[in-house]
Amino acid sequence: MTWRSLLLPLALLGAMSACGQRRSDPARVAEDLMRPAPVGSFAAGTPPATTAECTVRTAKDCFDQALTLLAANAQGPERLRALSLMGKACDGQVKDACAWLSQHVKEPRRVRGGPPDDPVFQEAFERWREGRKHHVRVTCRLVQGGVPQRCEVREANLPPDLLAQALNSIQASRYALPTLDGEPFECDWTIVIK
Template sequence: MTWRSLLLPLALLSAASACGQRRSDPARVAEDLMRPAPVGAFAAGTPPATTEDCTVRTAKTCFDQALTLLAANARGPERLRALSLMGKACDGQVKDACSWLSQHVKEPRRVRGGPPDDPVFQEAFQRWREGRKHHVRVTCRLVQGGVPQRCEVREATLPPDLLAQALNSIQASRYVLPTLDGEPFECDWTIVIK
């Protein structure tokens, strides 16, 4: 068993936003959830910004690449590529990268929706919560208008009927897009219900 195979379960168990500010977490480097894209990119079929694979060992290199792009006044997709690299560097425990993210990136904010308000769901969820460890981890594309689309369950410990209600609720929610220096961007985003 290699250290990478040990790292993957940790990466799958971590729960954080893929768009916004993040705490340093080396386990998440392997998964690379930060995939920003220009507003309208997903609707047009444009893929999100891609970057080289970063590991804890190469996180400083990712940080240096991000700074190089930013120093060249990168705009559009290249600026979002720098953001992705900065996120990977932060995940790799480069404190300056985490500091940069906290100063320049605002997380998405839910403006409508949330966990299902249905009393039947709330009661069932509460019973489930009392009896077991519970969470739902879903990755969605957060697109223009703050709409979560193409949601994919990454991990769930809820029974199927509660999971279906939770997914419907997530997809009915609306968000303010995350911003980079005040400019909104779309991205893949992980939503966690605990």
């Protein structure tokens, strides 16, 4: 089995977006915050939409706040704040929030790039992977042009040389921005490689 056939599906199909559709996952409520921002805001130094922390217990309140904003036809940053609240409510097991996200939000997708083709890296990864479980969580800002920036490793158990090459590969890839009802937005984005 080649590197491309092994890691590419693992890395890209295992990617979880903090921007797009979400499945209910209470463990992610506190650690994988959705932080959408208007296109161009990261480059301009404008902070992303912020919301109160949501927990499994308060997820219904987050959903109600999101619905209130949406009912008032919120636009711009307030609409993105509603999206953030909706994502947190979905993480907190509010099924209606997850359903809303699946109808209105399109996840980012990779349009260029992928894992390194270096045969030495491929062979090293194959040897390392045999018989081992691995998990890497990287958070990047996905900005205008689909560029992942300011990537930070949150969790990893790959050897340092493989991790460095995987990070370089992520940062060299390009993505279509996520969209909310067809309008693109930037956000913090979490990639999980399992």
